[in-house]
Amino acid sequence: MNQSDDVFSIHRRVWELIPWVVNGRASGEELRMVEEHLADCSDCREEHEFQTRLRAAMSAEPRPDTKADGVAAAASLQRLWQRVDGEEEPALPVVRRRASSSFARGLLLAVLIEAVGMVALSAALWTRDSPPPGAPLYRTLSAPAENASRATIRAVLQPTLTLGELQALLERAQLQIVAGPSDAGVYSLAPQPALAVASAQPALAQLRAHPGVRFAEPIDAARQPP
Amino acid sequence: MRAEAVTPPQPGTKAADNDRELALLRLVAQGDRQAFETLYADYYRRLGRFLARLTQRQELIEEAVNDTFWVVWQKSGEFRGDSLVSTWIMGIAYRCTLKTLRRAGGAATEPLVEEYEDTGAPEVHAQQELRDWVGKGLRHLPLEQRTTLELAYYMGHSCEEIGEIMDCSVGTVKARMFHARVKLRNLLPALGGMTGRAKA
Structure with a gap:
């Protein structure tokens, strides 16, 4: 060369x-x-x-990160957790797929028990919310706003809280969701209709004690819920 | 990452970033959701911007990001540390994106036109114009060449890492980089001969 x-x-x-x-x-x-x-x-x-x-x-970044980016990332992450939680149970991840068949049977049994529980819960809620005879069987679009004003507690839930856990928690604390989640992920909770005058304190304590609740705070009676 | 296995990682942030990400990934493999959320937050914006060069459809970008991290969650226990964590994650992202784009059809591979924050400052306008102009040039490159450039210049990956991410040989990475450069020299000649047309 x-x-x-x-x-x-x-x-x-x-x-x-x-x-x-x-x-x-x-x-x-x-x-x-x-x-x-x-x-x-x-x-x-x-x-x-x-x-x-x-x-x-x-x-070069076209613009600095904004609060909206943070909210979008949090919402996207929440959707991912829902997917993980939804898919992990029926289709177990590879590492756990070697679990014994008795575990699989146990899981199936748990799913069945949960299904029966949900039917029972739905029946109970249906009975509680039944309108008096003669009352119309529909709600107008303005009804939720009226509902939301009954809210006594604001809560933010962990993305890991499953629907089943949430239902059980609300039932235990005798609460229902009347509005939300807001853009910031805030739920407005109110006592179940039969308990409209009950104090929010015991329910609040139950929410705060639950690991699936990020925070819960009472709504000042003078202020409107979000 | 074959080269890094022989030569220690360059001093600077790459090695430190990898140590941190590796520690997080080990926790994720044990089911630690907080560690996973930290890793997700680290990558969310970067990955979104990277994918924006491959498709203009925001919903596909989000789908590909979440598909990627779904795989990260599932397979974190299988990561053996043979490559940088970022190389591993970007490889998953590339495969997930190709799958998403194939499903969405050919028209989905147009890059996203970024929206800029207008601060009114002249240097921001200049920067914006330059980015627009380069973005238009990149649009003329085939997906593989565009991805190669993006992995090198936006994500900062080495030639060997890009080979792993795109599952091709180092020779293929070099060839794609070569063709991308030649094409961009023709499309954006003024970029070479001045300090940015936008500043004129």
């Missing part, structure tokens, strides 16, 4: 390395070789400048 072959081969090698020098991922030795060559080669210098500007344009 004569000297001009050598120069040409270095030129080709350097030209190929330029993007990795520009993004900081070339090795020390590669970087030295490129720097030495750039001192003598205007073509490669120009290419290096071009790639540097290209990278600057591609890596």
Whole structure:
């Protein structure tokens, strides 16, 4: 190989390395070789400048993170947890798939018990909410607003809380959801209709004690719920 | 990441980032949801911006991000540390995105046009114009070339890491980078000969 072959081969090698020098991922030795060559080669210098500007344009963030980005990320994460929780139980992850068949039978039994429980709960709620004879069997669109004003507690739930756990917790605390979740994930809770005058304190204590509740606070009677 | 296995990671943030992400991933493998949420928050914006170069449809971006992290949650226990955590996650993201885009059809691969915050400052306008202009050039590249450039220049990956992420040889990465560069030199000639057309 004569000297001009050598120069040409270095030129080709350097030209190929330029993007990795520009993004900081070339090795020390590669970087030295490129720097030495750039001192003598205007073509490669120009290419290096071009790639540097290209990278600057591609890596610049169009705007700083906003509060809305945070809210979008939180909402997206919540949807992912719902998916994980929804899919993990019936289709167990690979590592847990080797569980014994008695575990699988136990799981099936648990699902059946939960299903029976949900039917019973629905029946109980149906009975409680039955309108008096002669009352219309529909609700107007304005009804929820009226409902929301009954709210006595605001709560934010953990994304890990399952629907079943939430139903059980609300039943125990004798509460119902009257509004929400708001954009910030806040639920407005009210005593079940038969207990409209009950104090919020025992229910509040139950919510706060539950690991699936991030926070719960009473709503000042003078203020409206969100 | 074959090269890094021989040469220690470059001093700076890459190695430190990887140690942190590896510690989080180990916790995720034990079912730690808080660690998972930290990792998710770290990647959410970056991954979203990376994917915005591959599709303009926001709902597909979100779908691909969540598909990616669903796999991370499921497979964290299988990660053996043979590559950087970020390389592993980006490989999953690339496969999930291809799947999502295939399902959505060909028209989905147009890059997203970013919306900018207008602060009224001239340098922001200049930066915005430059980004618009480069964005238009990138749109003319095939998906693989665009992804290669994006992985190198936005995500900061090495040639070997990009090979792992896109499941191709280092030679293929170099060839894609070569063609992308030649095409962009023709599409954006002014970028080489001045300090940015937008500043003129």
